Amino acid sequence: MGWISPFKLNQLGMLNMNRRNVDYIARYNSRSSYPMVDNKLKTKLVVAEYDVRTPKLLQIVRQQHEISHFREMAEDLDGFAIKPAKGSGGKGITVITGRDDDEYIKASGSRVSSSHLERHLSNILAGLYSLAGTPDVAIVENLVESIPELAKYSFQGVPDIRIVVFQGYPVMAMLRLATKASDGKANLHQGAVGVGLNIANGRSLNAVQFNRPITLHPDTGLALENLLIDDWQEMLVMASRCYEATGLGYMGVDLVVDVNEGPLLLELNARPGLAIQMANGRGLLPRLRQIEALRRTHFTPEERAAFAMDTFTSQI
Structure with missing residues (x-):
């Protein structure tokens, strides 16, 4: 795996925050679509x-x-995830991976009671984790394995795959791989590891x-080169x-690969961050401009994915 400096990245078409906001988010994202994307429940229902x-x-x-119905519903479950529908950045998400009598075991290994989880649900409804502090809805989902x-490769948390779609x-x-520093969350700003993936084949x-090059995962010690994502074209x-x-x-678009269900959508983000460029060792601008310059766009998702695999191959 090669490394390219931030200075070199600028020469390679690094997209900065201002240009992203003005030329891409403001220009191509309708405000009317935001409420659906910012609400995980609405997203689930629409993408289905x-x-x-x-x-x-x-x-x-x-x-x-x-x-009160939550306790009955969770009675026979060993694992599940509680999420605020309008939460952002992973805030308010509680992942339960096991059960020990009356206690639930979180992904971190700590134990909590049913009453603790019920208080957490109450806090979600009160808007403690919502984007604007407005009242929210809690969703309980199947545990992703x-x-x-x-x-x-990941420390405690579930690894996910971020794909920027234009x-x-x-x-x-x-x-994105969770670390001890990121508290088991796949959040690059908190210290998760970002591994750039070749669009052509899903290879690392x-x-x-923290925007610095690494070759080994800081906690698992595993080498991060020659990783290959299965089901890449499907994703x-x-x-x-x-x-x-x-x-x-x-x-x-944030996806996970579940051991039983295969690729699943976790959530969508109308304002995706720019650290993906550092992970890939190249800027987004040339690819975005190439799409903007297309005289005839591809009609189906399958055609667009195939075009991307043929066009945006990355060999560093």
């Missing part, structure tokens, strides 16, 4: 119509009095943590379908 699978929905908690081939074309991708290119097609589902011209 476009053959994009998401983790199975177990329960929706909309009112305080519905929290990552395939072992990827799970072994006008329905997948233009850049990275694998570079790896970064690109899923990401591309989210364009029809949302109408968003510029977005981040």
Whole structure:
């Protein structure tokens, strides 16, 4: 895996925050699409119509009095995830991976009671984690169990794959791996590892943590080169379908690979970050401009994914 300096990245077409906001988010993202993308429940319901699978929905908690039903629903479950529908950056998400009598075991290994989880649900409804502090809805989903081939690289948290989609074309991708520093979350700003992925085949290119090059995962010690994502073309097609589902011209699509269900959509982001460029060792601008310059766009998600695989191959 080669490394390219930030200075060299600028020469290679690094997209900066201002240009992203003005030339791509403001220009290509309709404000009317934001409420759907910023609400995980609405996202789940809409993308299902476009053959994009998401983790199975177990329960929706909309009112305080519905929290009492949670204990009954969770009685026979060993694992699940509680999420605020309008949360961002992973805030308010609680992942339960096991059960020990009356206690639930979190991904970190700590134990919590049913009453603790019920208080957490109450806090979600009160808007503690929502984007604007407005009242929210809690969703309880099936636990995502990552395939072992990827799970072994991540520290506690489930690894996910971020794909930037522009006008329905997948233009850049990275694998995000949780670390001890990121508290088991796949958030690069908190210290997760970003591994750039070749759009052509899903093979790893570079790896970064806090925007600095690394070759080994800081906690698992595993080498991050020669990683290969299975079902790669299927994942690109899923990401591309989210364009029809949302109408968003510029977005981040976050996918996971479940051991039983295969690729699943976790969430969509109408304002995806730019660290993906450091992970890939190249800028987004040339690829975005190439799509903008197309005289005739491709009609189907399958055609757009195939075009991206043929066009945006990366060899560093």
